[in-house]
Amino acid sequence: xxxxxxxxxxxxxxxxxxxxxxxxxxxxxxxxxxxxxxxxxxxxxxxxxxxxxxxxxxxxxxxxxxxxxxxxxxxxxxxxxxxxxxxxxxxxxxxxxxxxxxxxxxxxxxxxxxxxxxxxxxxxxxxxxxxxxxxxxxxxxxxxxxxxxxxxxxxxxxxxxxxxxxxxxxxxxxxxxxxxxxxxxxxxxxxxxxxxxxxxxxxxxxxxxxxxxxxxxx
Amino acid sequence: xxxxxxxxxxxxxxxxxxxxxxxxxxxxxxxxxxxxxxxxxxxxxxxxxxxxxxxxxxxxxxxxxxxxxxxxxxxxxxxxxxxxxxxxxxxxxxxxxxxxxxxxxxxxxxxxxxxxxxxxxxxxxxxxxxxxxxxxxxxxxxxxxxxxxxxxxxxxxxxxxxxxxxxxxxxxxxxxxxxxxxxxxxxxxxxxxxxxxxxxxxxxxxxxxxxxxxxxxx
DNA sequence: GCGAGTGAGTAGACAGCGTCTACTCGATCT
DNA sequence: AGATCGAGTAGACGCTGTCTACTCACTCGC
Numbered sequence: 001x002x003x004x005x006x007x008x009x010x011x012x013x014x015x016x017x018x019x020x021x022x023x024x025x026x027x028x029x030x031x032x033x034x035x036x037x038x039x040x041x042x043x044x045x046x047x048x049x050x051x052x053x054x055x056x057x058x059x060x061x062x063x064x065x066x067x068x069x070x071x072x073x074x075x076x077x078x079x080x081x082x083x084x085x086x087x088x089x090x091x092x093x094x095x096x097x098x099x100x101x102x103x104x105x106x107x108x109x110x111x112x113x114x115x116x117x118x119x120x121x122x123x124x125x126x127x128x129x130x131x132x133x134x135x136x137x138x139x140x141x142x143x144x145x146x147x148x149x150x151x152x153x154x155x156x157x158x159x160x161x162x163x164x165x166x167x168x169x170x171x172x173x174x175x176x177x178x179x180x181x182x183x184x185x186x187x188x189x190x191x192x193x194x195x196x197x198x199x200x201x202x203x204x205x206x207x208x209x210x211x212x213x214x215x216x217x218x
Numbered sequence: 219x220x221x222x223x224x225x226x227x228x229x230x231x232x233x234x235x236x237x238x239x240x241x242x243x244x245x246x247x248x249x250x251x252x253x254x255x256x257x258x259x260x261x262x263x264x265x266x267x268x269x270x271x272x273x274x275x276x277x278x279x280x281x282x283x284x285x286x287x288x289x290x291x292x293x294x295x296x297x298x299x300x301x302x303x304x305x306x307x308x309x310x311x312x313x314x315x316x317x318x319x320x321x322x323x324x325x326x327x328x329x330x331x332x333x334x335x336x337x338x339x340x341x342x343x344x345x346x347x348x349x350x351x352x353x354x355x356x357x358x359x360x361x362x363x364x365x366x367x368x369x370x371x372x373x374x375x376x377x378x379x380x381x382x383x384x385x386x387x388x389x390x391x392x393x394x395x396x397x398x399x400x401x402x403x404x405x406x407x408x409x410x411x412x413x414x415x416x417x418x419x420x421x422x423x424x425x426x427x428x429x430x431x432x433x434x435x436x
Numbered sequence: 437g438c439g440a441g442t443g444a445g446t447a448g449a450c451a452g453c454g455t456c457t458a459c460t461c462g463a464t465c466t
Numbered sequence: 467a468g469a470t471c472g473a474g475t476a477g478a479c480g481c482t483g484t485c486t487a488c489t490c491a492c493t494c495g496c
Contacts, residue, residue, distance in 0.1 A: 048351075130405075169411055169423050172408070173399070174427075176398030176399040177391065177394055179402070184394050192365065192386075193386045194384075205388055206391045209392075209427040210427045
């Protein structure tokens with residue numbers, strides 16, 4: 001009951017015939033599948049994860065509430081597709097900021113900064129990305145985005161702390177710390193520790209703790 | 219649909235008349251208010267936070283779906299009351315395990331261990347306690363339970379790292395780390411770092427990072 | 437060139453949810 | 467005894483996710 005009656009010649013007809021192979025294709029900016037994900041990304045960034053109802057997404061995409069079901073058999077799968085966009089964007093941000101020529105310690109600090117910055121600027125999306133009860137863990141694309149990122153962090157940690165036993169454990173602990181700081185930040189608990197809303201002091205403390213004080217090797 | 223038809227003479231009548239003062243009282247193991255919270259605690263521990271629907275709690279308490287509304291005007295307030303029980307239990311566990319005669323470093327380690335142990339054994343409750351979108355932050359009793367616990371952690375951190383600028387920031391960073399480790403653990407991401415499901419290695423790494431290696435002062 | 441088939445989206449039903457409101461009923465107070 | 471009131475019931479409302487029946491433009495085989 002949107003523009004169905006005033007614009008009977010809708011354009012999603014023309015879109016449909018441009019991807020006859022269907023399935024994996026349809027990447028050319030049309031197609032309901034992409035539209036749903038795009039709308040979902042906008043919605044989660046604007047209103048948070050709780051706003052991502054299946055029906056609301058369909059409404060904003062201008063289709064009936066049953067339409068998404070053709071592409072996403074379940075609500076969780078649609079949310080997972082939206083979250084995957086978030087992981088992709090985060091990975092892109094990290095890739096864009098990383099300077100391979102910089103010292104490992106600085107690269108880790110930059111990576112951590114980008115991570116927390118993402119958590120701050122894409123708050124709703126960040127929330128969604130780690131609400132595992134809303135996501136279909138299998139379809140997340142976690143393998144393609146999170147894991148390489150973690151692998152990079154592990155390498156860098158190994159460079160900064162060469163003697164350490166298991167760099168993966170150290171990197172995991174550091175990542176957990178970043179994650180916890182973002183969490184505390186998001187629900188306003190930073191005041192308890194710092195009196196303000198800036199995660200930077202905690203980030204600095206965490207980096208110093210895990211990597212040694214800035215400028216010192218071990 | 220529980221025992222409603224086989225036990226028509228329900229006992230919540232007799233309970234009702236024993237707390238005539240009502241309101242703040244009713245602590246004597248009867249009373250719908252306490253029953254709802256108790257049922258909710260059992261339910262969240264058994265089935266997780268997503269099982270805590272208002273109607274299901276009412277059902278298990280043997281009352282109609284509208285009954286909780288008298289004591290908890292909104293769903294969030296009931297969940298908050300349930301979560302408060304979690305904070306109370308966590309505080310009790312910490313208090314029970316703490317040895318005031320031990321070295322500060324060991325006390326922190328013990329506290330951290332109790333914290334992660336709680337996250338592991340009371341998984342659903344821990345999840346609820348930090349789902350701030352499900353809780354009424356004001357009514358949480360956070361002031362009474364979390365904050366003293368954090369204050370104690372801050373004191374201990376100040377003792378372990380006497381020269382540091384702001385013990386609250388260090389304590390906050392450490393707490394964030396614990397929290398992040400619990401998170402990673404809960405959604406199975408520990409395998410990425412350790413290959414197993416045991417948070418102990420990450421915990422040890424985090425404690426070493428924030429407090430210095432075991433046995434060393436600074 | 438025309439009928440069968442199909443892909444894509446619609447529309448309605450269903451059960452469950454949180455909230456609101458009207459009500460019942462037993463106990464208490466005067 | 468009769469009014470009052472606290473406590474719980476019952477039903478409605480609009481929302482949700484899922485399922486199913488359907489419509490309808492398009493395409494393909496003959």
